[in-house]
Amino acid sequence: MADLSVKIDKLKLKNPVMTASGTFGYGLEFQDFVPLDQIGGIIVKGTTLKAREGNDYPRMCETAMGMLNCVGLQNKGVDYFVENIYPQVKEIDTNIIVNVSGNSPDTYAETAEKLNQLDHIPAIELNISCPNVKEGGMAFGVTCAGAAEVVKEVRKRYHKTLIVKLSPNVTDIASIARACEDEGADAVSLINTLMGMAIDIEKRQPKLSIRTGGLSGPAVKPVAVRMVYDVAKAVKIPVIGLGGISTAEDAIEFLMAGATAIQIGTANFVDPQVTIKVRDGINKWLDKHSCKSVNEIIGCLR
Template identity: 75%
Template structure:
């Protein structure tokens, strides 16, 4: 058995595989299919200060090697999370991480501050990269000033591990990564979805209710690996890589490019136990290649 433990700033993980936000509910929904405590971490559904209805249906459509969604951060708000969801998930023995989103700086900061008070949540993942909401969301994540200001506002009120999730829908993801590092992020995760569109040619209308949505799944993997590789050269904080990971071999690409951990999103819809299978597959790959520890391969790309 190789040593699969990894560190993301203040968090130690038993293995480097996490479930990505928006694709694994609050974890509880998957408990009948997979032992949650064998997953390195679970990033729960996007949470906002106020409840959000999300967008109208249809809000998901399959694409070649992936899917497009415009769910739009549907959730019952942070107060509901603290009162009703947190008590249900707080004793699951893995890293339970909350994905935080907002429309204004104040929203983000207030939501993060409320979660700061929850003892068994060791980190937040700040979503400055959601392409499916009208205000805020990705708007902060596509300029260095916007990204810096939202991370700075959250850093002032949040003193645990702060992971900032980056958008690939930018000219230079390295510049955005540097800005969030300067503002006090402890780690970055990337990528969120790529903005896309599908048209129903008979109706001459977009398939999704708000026309555009976020592309995920195998179709985005090579973009994600490229982003991780570029960001790894630009920052010194740890990187969590995601986008299109279906197998252990996919995950190994991200480690070689410089990620210290990975997340799996869309693949959970196909196989609810994929996180644990990928963790096992990473172990097998390391064994086969004579590596005693995951750290032997992080950033070891020869390029």
């Protein structure tokens, strides 16, 4: 068996397979289907300073080779996480990472500061790229200045591994990645969902309550691979790749493009055991090609 372990800053992963925020709940919802301690990292659902109701229904619809969603970061707030969820997840033997969002640099930073106190949360993923909220979210992730401002404020108050999740809805994602790196990001993850829309032609109205939503699933993978490749060449910090991964072959593409680790999102809805299947598939491929470590193929296209 090949060595599947990788490092993201000070974060040690048993293997490069992680779950994407918003597709795996708090991890607890999947514990009857998959051994959580065998996943490299679990990124829990988006968490904000105060509770959010999210958008009105309908807020999900299927598309060709993917899905659209406009859930809108529904969650009960960071204090609820600290008091109710953290006691349940802190003993899981893997990296539990909290996805953090906000509507201002200060709310991002205040949320991160609360999580900084939790011994068994070794990292956060800063979501500056959600396209489905009216305030904040993607607004910060589409310019270098906006991204830098949020990362700078969070870095002042958060002292563990800081991952920044980037938006693909930009013209130059590499520049935004560099801006995050310059302000102290320890890693970047990409891509978040692409802006999309679907119309019910019988009702003559959008299928989603807020008209547009985030496109995910296999349809976005070629775009995601290209952006990961571009960013990996532009920054020195680790890159985490995601977008349409559902097989080991998909994951290996991202690793070869320069990703140190990957996240699986929409595929969890289709197969709750997909993370372990992808991990095992990566190992099988490495053995077949006489690779002793997954690190031998990371960024091999550079």
